Amino acid sequence: MSGTSEGPTPAADxxxxxxxxxxxIASSGTSEPGPPPGAHPVPPAGGxxxxxxxxxxxxxxxxxxxxxxxxxxAVVGQEGLVVTANEAMGSLLGTGAEGAxxxxxxxxxxxxxxxxxxxxxxxxxxxxxxxxxxxxxxKHPDGHSLWVQVTVTPLPESEQAVLLSVADISARRELQARxxxxxxxxxxxxxxxxxxxxxxxxxxxxxxxxxxxxxxxxGLCYLDLDGFKAVNDxxxxxxxxxxxxxxxxxxxxxxxxxxxARASTPLVARLGGDEFAMLVEDSTGTDQLAExxxxxxxxxxxxxxxxxxxxxxxxxxxxxxxxxxxTTATGLMQAADTTLYWAKxxxxxxxxxxxxxxxxxxxxxxxxxxxxxxxxxxxxxxxxYQPLVGMEDGRVRGVEALxxxxxxxxxxxxxxxxxxxxxxxxxxxxxxxxxxxTACRQARRWQLERPxxxxxxxxxxxxxRQVWDSDLVADVAGTLTETGLAPHLLxxxxxxxxxxxxxxxxxxxxxxxxxxxxxxxxxxxxxxxxNLAYLSRLPVSVLKLDGSFVRGFQYEGAGDGxxxxxxxxxxxxxxxxxxxxxxxxxxxxCVETSAQAxxxxxxxxxxxxxxxxxxxxxxxxxxxxxxxxxxxRG
Numbered sequence: 001m002s003g004t005s006e007g008p009t010p011a012a013d014x015x016x017x018x019x020x021x022x023x024x025i026a027s028s029g030t031s032e033p034g035p036p037p038g039a040h041p042v043p044p045a046g047g048x049x050x051x052x053x054x055x056x057x058x059x060x061x062x063x064x065x066x067x068x069x070x071x072x073x074a075v076v077g078q079e080g081l082v083v084t085a086n087e088a089m090g091s092l093l094g095t096g097a098e099g100a101x102x103x104x105x106x107x108x109x110x111x112x113x114x115x116x117x118x119x120x121x122x123x124x125x126x127x128x129x130x131x132x133x134x135x136x137x138x139k140h141p142d143g144h145s146l147w148v149q150v151t152v153t154p155l156p157e158s159e160q161a162v163l164l165s166v167a168d169i170s171a172r173r174e175l176q177a178r179x180x181x182x183x184x185x186x187x188x189x190x191x192x193x194x195x196x197x198x199x200x201x202x203x204x205x206x207x208x209x210x211x212x213x214x215x216x217x218x219g220l221c222y223l224d225l226d227g228f229k230a231v232n233d234x235x236x237x238x239x240x241x242x243x244x245x246x247x248x249x250x251x252x253x254x255x256x257x258x259x260x261a262r263a264s265t266p267l268v269a270r271l272g273g274d275e276f277a278m279l280v281e282d283s284t285g286t287d288q289l290a291e292x293x294x295x296x297x298x299x300x301x302x303x304x305x306x307x308x309x310x311x312x313x314x315x316x317x318x319x320x321x322x323x324x325x326x327t328t329a330t331g332l333m334q335a336a337d338t339t340l341y342w343a344k345x346x347x348x349x350x351x352x353x354x355x356x357x358x359x360x361x362x363x364x365x366x367x368x369x370x371x372x373x374x375x376x377x378x379x380x381x382x383x384x385y386q387p388l389v390g391m392e393d394g395r396v397r398g399v400e401a402l403x404x405x406x407x408x409x410x411x412x413x414x415x416x417x418x419x420x421x422x423x424x425x426x427x428x429x430x431x432x433x434x435x436x437x438t439a440c441r442q443a444r445r446w447q448l449e450r451p452x453x454x455x456x457x458x459x460x461x462x463x464x465r466q467v468w469d470s471d472l473v474a475d476v477a478g479t480l481t482e483t484g485l486a487p488h489l490l491x492x493x494x495x496x497x498x499x500x501x502x503x504x505x506x507x508x509x510x511x512x513x514x515x516x517x518x519x520x521x522x523x524x525x526x527x528x529x530x531n532l533a534y535l536s537r538l539p540v541s542v543l544k545l546d547g548s549f550v551r552g553f554q555y556e557g558a559g560d561g562x563x564x565x566x567x568x569x570x571x572x573x574x575x576x577x578x579x580x581x582x583x584x585x586x587x588x589x590c591v592e593t594s595a596q597a598x599x600x601x602x603x604x605x606x607x608x609x610x611x612x613x614x615x616x617x618x619x620x621x622x623x624x625x626x627x628x629x630x631x632x633r634g
Contacts, residue, residue, distance in 0.1 A: 189248035219283035222336035487517030514539030547590025
């Protein structure tokens with residue numbers, strides 16, 4: 001090349017530089033070989049030493065190396081055209097080495113298919129970027145596809161060219177695909193596993209997947225087999241695995257039948273154990289999911305023939321269908337899991353559709369359960385009192401203590417909202433202990449405030465679990481001692497079902513409390529066993545008739561002269577007489593009208609309780625009611 005005028009760089013020179021560049025790239029990160037053993041470096045005599053012949057191979061040697069290199073390489077000029085290519089490049093692309101020359105390099109290896117890569121490539125041709133690497137899927141002229149890794153490396157700035165190298169990674173991609181398939185599929189059923197299912201579900205819930213078209217809805221059938229554990233335990237895991245595989249085939253067939261008539265086929269996956277899921281993208285509504293669930297139930301209920309072993313099983317299915325917008329994978333699966341639980345609780349072998357109201361009730365219930373014990377510690381409970389009034393004189397004889405929960409989220413809750421939950425989780429024991437102490441302390445305060453008046457007793461409800469899970473006798477004795485309340489001013493109410501049939505520890509506890517002087521009352525009497533003869537063997541002193549009997553004291557109509565229905569009166573009168581013969585007093589609940597009170601008084605009822613006298617009120621209101629009675633008597 002002339003030193004006065006610079007023309008185009010010969011291809012052979014570019015090749016030699018390209019090979020040298022590729023050699024440098026391949027050698028990067030390795031140490032240069034040192035001098036042979038025993039050699040001594042000779043310092044230069046002014047100026048740089050002359051290059052070794054081995055350090056600067058001849059151009060034709062480098063050109064031959066470039067041509068024979070197993071790595072597909074090409075030199076690309078600043079205009080983006082292939083200047084020269086080696087045989088490996090021509091073979092890989094199916095163009096031949098000469099056929100690639102002059103072609104647009106970006107078209108050969110698909111560098112313009114995405115904006116980011118195309119911009120980076122243009123920057124390299126202009127010398128403003130140092131390296132580009134990307135993966136592309138190419139179509140070979142003979143029809144097969146291949147995956148390649150494309151690397152673009154700049155040559156020395158003076159050359160105004162880049163080195164393009166292309167490596168066939170198809171085998172590696174195929175291996176990765178096989179490994180991913182094994183990782184994402186269940187070996188027993190060959191269905192997608194939990195990981196792949198959630199990957200698909202998350203992708204389906206991304207906004208771009210449903211905003212561009214489709215229904216914008218998503219559906220899920222979440223199912224498990226009823227009694228699968230019994231199959232495993234009785235016939236072994238091998239038979240269990242064959243059953244799971246057979247179930248998977250039937251689920252896949254159901255999905256294919258649904259997908260045949262629609263745009264997409266539901267994804268069937270095994271989530272673990274005997275749990276399966278069917279994901280319906282772009283669902284058309286609950287009818288589609290219901291149809292799918294029905295077909296699955298019928299398919300699974302047909303007997304299975306497993307190598308001569310005939311088995312019949314059923315499935316329970318939770319069905320959820322909703323808008324994809326605003327739905328999360330976690331939220332959808334929680335709803336499906338809840339609905340599957342409902343299907344099993346409702347009797348199994350069925351599908352159940354998610355019900356937001358039922359779920360809200362369940363969530364509220366769970367919130368109450370989790371907050372019970374902390375609420376006791378935070379002092380969120382309070383007592384209200386409802387008078388127990390003598391039927392003959394209308395005087396307040398006692399009060400029933402009723403617990404209220406002032407919940408920070410749900411407001412004031414009555415006992416029917418939380419007592420059952422407290423009995424289930426055992427928090428009824430500390431709650432009952434608190435109610436007992438608070439009521440006894442209040443009863444003693446009333447007694448001290450009115451020392452000249454007959455004291456009123458307090459009646460406290462006791463759950464049977466308090467008898468079993470705590471030392472109720474010791475709690476009562478300790479409370480009476482602490483508050484100074486006389487035992488006969490305390491009445492404990494237990495439900496009929498809790499007392500009837502009592503034996504062992506409950507009976508012993510009731511007897512000890514009675515011996516102490518505490519009164520025992522049977523609450524809601526008449527709704528359970530109603531065994532008056534058995535009551536003679538229990539230390540019971542009071543029967544509280546269930547409110548349904550008193551509410552039955554209705555008039556049949558104006559045409560009959562407002563006469564009462566005699567049947568209700570006969571029943572209640574009989575119970576009162578029998579109770580009196582057993583030495584028991586009777587309290588009627590839910591007394592709301594003066595007519596009811598008059599009839600109860602006429603047939604011998606001892607005390608009444610209900611809105612006719614007062615609703616449950618705070619403690620200070622009871623003082624007012626007692627003072628009013630005293631004034632009327634005075």
